[in-house]
Amino acid sequence: DTAVSQTPKYLVTQMGNDKSIKCEQNLGHDTMYWYKQDSKKFLKIMFSYNNKELIINETVPNRFSPKSPDKAHLNLHINSLELGDSAVYFCASSQFTEETQYFGPGTRLLVL
Amino acid sequence: GEDVEQSLFLSVREGDSSVINCTYTDSSSTYLYWYKQEPGAGLQLLTYIFSNMDMKQDQRLTVLLNKKDKHLSLRIADTQTGDSAIYFCAEKYGGATNKLIFGTGTLLAVQP
Numbered sequence: 310d311t312a313v314s315q316t317p318k319y320l321v322t323q324m325g326n327d328k329s330i331k332c333e334q335n336l337g338h339d340t341m342y343w344y345k346q347d348s349k350k351f352l353k354i355m356f357s358y359n360n361k362e363l364i365i366n367e368t369v370p371n372r373f374s375p376k377s378p379d380k381a382h383l384n385l386h387i388n389s390l391e392l393g394d395s396a397v398y399f400c401a402s403s404q405f406t407e408e409t410q411y412f413g414p415g416t417r418l419l420v421l
Numbered sequence: 422g423e424d425v426e427q428s429l430f431l432s433v434r435e436g437d438s439s440v441i442n443c444t445y446t447d448s449s450s451t452y453l454y455w456y457k458q459e460p461g462a463g464l465q466l467l468t469y470i471f472s473n474m475d476m477k478q479d480q481r482l483t484v485l486l487n488k489k490d491k492h493l494s495l496r497i498a499d500t501q502t503g504d505s506a507i508y509f510c511a512e513k514y515g516g517a518t519n520k521l522i523f524g525t526g527t528l529l530a531v532q533p
Contacts, residue, residue: 340519350458350507352523365518399464405519408452408471412464 312336313413315400321419322390329386330416332400340364341383342401342410343375352399358383359405390420425512425524432530439500441527443493443510450512453486454521455495458507467495467508497529505531 313334322328334341342365343355357365358377372388387394400413425445433439445453454469470477470484470493477484483496493510507528511521 342520344523350526352464352509352526354520354522357518357520365520401464403519408469408513409454409466410519410521411466412456414463 315413315416319417327388332383334402338402340405344399346397395420427524427527430528439497441495445512452513454511456509502531
């Protein structure tokens with residue numbers, strides 16, 4: 310069973326479109342994260358939710374809106390996609406009081 | 422500051438040892454991590470070390486931490502071609518959240 314899963318695995322779309330990517334974890338963790346890895350492989354935290362509450366919100370454009378319907382799911386909706394949004398988006402989860410974050414396989418987004 | 426630096430590239434011969442270095446800036450980091458990313462794949466946690474430890478060994482992997490110099494290293498003994506990947510160090514930011522600050526990544530190329 311996959312611990313942290315993301316859908317879709319690949320997403321190719323046009324500039325200006327709105328798209329969502331989804332993440333689910335079956336580890337029973339209470340905290341989930343979105344990270345962005347750009348074309349130079351730099352990895353940066355975007356958002357984090359703990360028990361469905363937003364606890365990290367880095368300097369990310371308003372076009373990005375995370376939503377956590379429950380502790381096991383964290384979705385990322387992106388409005389008005391831009392070329393610079395092309396990246397790999399990684400979801401991760403952890404138990405807040407513990408030290409390890411587990412990463413999903415990534416969603417490769419290409420904006421044309 | 423939240424900078425974590427790594428050298429970009431390391432090339433070794435199969436059977437040799439590899440040493441990947443990392444420097445970080447947040448002296449209040451509680452945990453430091455090494456993740457591995459194979460081409461086109463997600464992030465795999467290799468090992469981590471608590472900040473009050475100097476060294477941790479796990480099979481072929483040895484992590485050394487010099488807290489005074491804020492320097493972390495990962496030694497891979499008997500490097501194999503399957504070890505070719507990008508290696509990221511990460512520090513758990515010492516603030517109230519659990520965010521990880523990732524290094525720039527080191528591409529390890531193992532020559533047969």
